Each structure stands twice: as structure tokens, then as C-alpha cells.
Amino acid sequence: MDHSKRPAIDPAIAPEQGVTKDGQPLSYNRAPAPDLAPWIARLYVTKVSAPAGYTLSCGLFSDAAFVRIQLAGDWTAETATGHETFGRAALFFGPQTKRMPVTVTGSFISVGMGMRPGACTALRGPRLGDFLDRLVPTTAVAMPSDKILSMLPPDATPEDWLHTLEDLVRKRIEHMDGAMPDPIAARFEDITFRDPGMSVGEAAQLCEVERRKLERVANRDFGMAPKQVLRRARALDMASHLRGVADSAEGEEMALRYYDESHLIHEFTALFGMSPRQFVKSPQPILTLSLESRQARRLEALHRIAPGEARPWE
Structure with missing residues (x-):
């Protein structure tokens, strides 16, 4: 499987x-403060300059639920409930089961925070299964959108914004008396990073639970069945490799999780809406940003790199 061709880039945009x-x-993406690590998966700030009126058509595919605050840009998204349009907004994105088509017109700024599996359950937030491939104003999940936007002044630094988000989660954790996510969800998440090619039965054994128990936890804390979670993790790793934002030393191993080329093409096309070859040939800047952040988190979670350490693709 030769997927070594250089991925296409969009020359019209300039990431800060x-x-x-x-x-x-x-x-700019980083791990949360250590005291928040059981609940927060990742934090990021993206600032991209683009010509006025230029519309970037791309996609988003995240395995975590995200609070995303769009501070600039005119956005659209094709969701499970239809076509959405928004400008400045604080939004809750449920996990995605497949690539979500999005567009943004003009320069844009996005600030976000991904939640770890089980965090929404522990903090009595939204039921993830109800929000797959959907986005709603954060007001709908008990986080007033206007208040969040007012707490992120446009002239603040990226770290100011991220500290504000972290403080919001701290207050919620304190309010919930420090309720922790289910450790089974954390173990299964580790498997999705370490070896998403394994069977659900093997994963259940490693989690030291019966298969039915793992299925219940996955449906509750990931919003989908464990088999789907593993399939998505394989595809996200492969996509990261194709976009050049994975550890290149892992490329062959990621490809070998598929039986053969036709299996890869079938699975990849089902989740990304295009073949691996098409994926490499078309610019995917927003999706690439999301994939890069996930891979950085994955390598840190597997203790392959330390938080803040240079990543293999930089």
C-alpha cells in the first residue's frame, strides 16, 4: 500500500x-492542566488568515465531543439534523461518526476543548448518543453561549482563552464533587489509541469486563458501539498518516490494520466520503488541524512524547 504522495495544500490560507x-x-493545541486530565482531552486555538470572501470547503471528523467557540469567520456545517449556519458562536459538537462537511468564509478563529470519554457522563452533561454528528449552541447543554463568548475577548492571548475554558470545567467538577469518568471508558480509549485493530472481545478482556459491559459503557460514554469506535479510530489514524500529521514510523502498521487495499478503500470511503487517493489529492486544512491535534494527544497518552515536546511531523 503506497500512500506516500505529498498531500495537497490550500495556498490561499495562512495559518498563524x-x-x-x-x-x-x-x-496551537495542548494537553489540559494536570488536574483536569481525567476530563479534558485537548485544548486548541486556530487562527487562519484568508482573503475576504474566500470560502474554504472542508470537513471535520472528531472522535471526542467538543466545545468550539468560533470567534471569527462565517461557517456552515452539514449535520445529522440538516444544514447549519453560524458566525460568532459558542457551540457543542457531539462526536462524529463520519466526516462532517463544513465551510468557512474569510479569516477565522476557533477556540476549543475536547472532552474525554465518560467526562460528560460524570459531569452530568449531554448524553453523547443524542448528539452524534450534531452541533447545538452551548446554551442547549447548560452552558450559556453569550456568557462564554463574553469571557473570551478578541484581544486576549490564546493561553488566556484556554485558561478560561479550563476554569469553567474546574467549576463544574467542583460543583459535581469531583465526579470521575468511568475507568473502563479510559481503558477503552487507551486501546483505541494503542491498537484499534483488535476485536471487541479482546478489548473487553483487556478492560477486565464482559463484552456486554464494555458495549454498555461504550454506548454511554462514546455514544456508539465499541466496534464502531475501533473502526473510527483506525480510519482517523490512517487519515492522519495520509495527511502527514502522524509519526511516519507508524505508517506501515496503520495500513496493516486493514486486510488489503480494497478493505482500506471501502472503510475509508464509508467514513470520509472519498477514497484515500482523493483524500491525499484534495486540500483538507480544517480536517488536518483536527487530525494533528488528535495525533498529538494520542502520542502523549501513549507516553511516546511528553506534553509540549516537538511532534514527529513538525
């Missing part, structure tokens, strides 16, 4: 945080 060795856009 720079680009990878392959010219792919980067965001």
Missing part, C-alpha cells in the same frame, strides 16, 4: 501557528 514539514496547517 505555521505548517508541518509537508506544508500542512498547524493549530
Whole structure:
């Protein structure tokens, strides 16, 4: 399986945080403060300059639920409940089961926070299964949108914004007396990073629970069945490799999780809406930003790199 061709880039945009060795856009993304690690998966700030009136058509595919605050840009998204349009907004995105088509017109700024599996359950937030492939104003999940927007002044630094989001979660954790996510969800998440090619039965054994128990926890804390979670993780890793935002030393291993080329093409097309070859040939800046952030989190979770350490693709 030769997928070594250089991925296409969009020359019209200029990410403020720079680009990878392959010219792919980067965001500023980092691990949460250590005291928030059981609940928060990742935090990011993306600032991208684009010509006025220029519309970027791309997609988003995240395995975590995200609070995303769009501070600039005119956005659209094709969701499970239809076509959505929004400008400045604080939004809750449920996990995605497949690539969500999005567009943004003009320069844009996005600030976000991904939640770990089980965090929404522990903090009595939204039921993830009700929000798959959907987005709603954060007001709908008990986080007033106007208040969040007012707490993120446009002239603040990226770290100011991220500290504000972290403080919001701290207050919620305190209010819930420090309720922790289910450790089974954390173990299964580790498996999705370490070896998403394994069977659900093997995963249940590693989690030290019966298969039915793992299925209940996955449906509750990931919003979908464990088999789907593993399938999505395989595809996200492969997509990261194709976009040049994964550890290149893992490329062959990621490809070998598929039986053969036709299996890869079938699975990839079902989740991304295009073949791997088409995926490499078309610019995917927003999706690449999301994939890069996930891979950084994955390598940190597997203790392959330390938080803040340079990533293999930089």
C-alpha cells in the first residue's frame, strides 16, 4: 500500500501557528492542566488568515465531543439534523461518526476543548448518543453561549482563552464533587489509541469486563458501539498518516490494520466520503488541524512524547 504522495495544500490560507514539514496547517493545541486530565482531552486555538470572501470547503471528523467557540469567520456545517449556519458562536459538537462537511468564509478563529470519554457522563452533561454528528449552541447543554463568548475577548492571548475554558470545567467538577469518568471508558480509549485493530472481545478482556459491559459503557460514554469506535479510530489514524500529521514510523502498521487495499478503500470511503487517493489529492486544512491535534494527544497518552515536546511531523 503506497500512500506516500505529498498531500495537497490550500495556498490561499495562512495559518498563524505555521505548517508541518509537508506544508500542512498547524493549530496551537495542548494537553489540559494536570488536574483536569481525567476530563479534558485537548485544548486548541486556530487562527487562519484568508482573503475576504474566500470560502474554504472542508470537513471535520472528531472522535471526542467538543466545545468550539468560533470567534471569527462565517461557517456552515452539514449535520445529522440538516444544514447549519453560524458566525460568532459558542457551540457543542457531539462526536462524529463520519466526516462532517463544513465551510468557512474569510479569516477565522476557533477556540476549543475536547472532552474525554465518560467526562460528560460524570459531569452530568449531554448524553453523547443524542448528539452524534450534531452541533447545538452551548446554551442547549447548560452552558450559556453569550456568557462564554463574553469571557473570551478578541484581544486576549490564546493561553488566556484556554485558561478560561479550563476554569469553567474546574467549576463544574467542583460543583459535581469531583465526579470521575468511568475507568473502563479510559481503558477503552487507551486501546483505541494503542491498537484499534483488535476485536471487541479482546478489548473487553483487556478492560477486565464482559463484552456486554464494555458495549454498555461504550454506548454511554462514546455514544456508539465499541466496534464502531475501533473502526473510527483506525480510519482517523490512517487519515492522519495520509495527511502527514502522524509519526511516519507508524505508517506501515496503520495500513496493516486493514486486510488489503480494497478493505482500506471501502472503510475509508464509508467514513470520509472519498477514497484515500482523493483524500491525499484534495486540500483538507480544517480536517488536518483536527487530525494533528488528535495525533498529538494520542502520542502523549501513549507516553511516546511528553506534553509540549516537538511532534514527529513538525
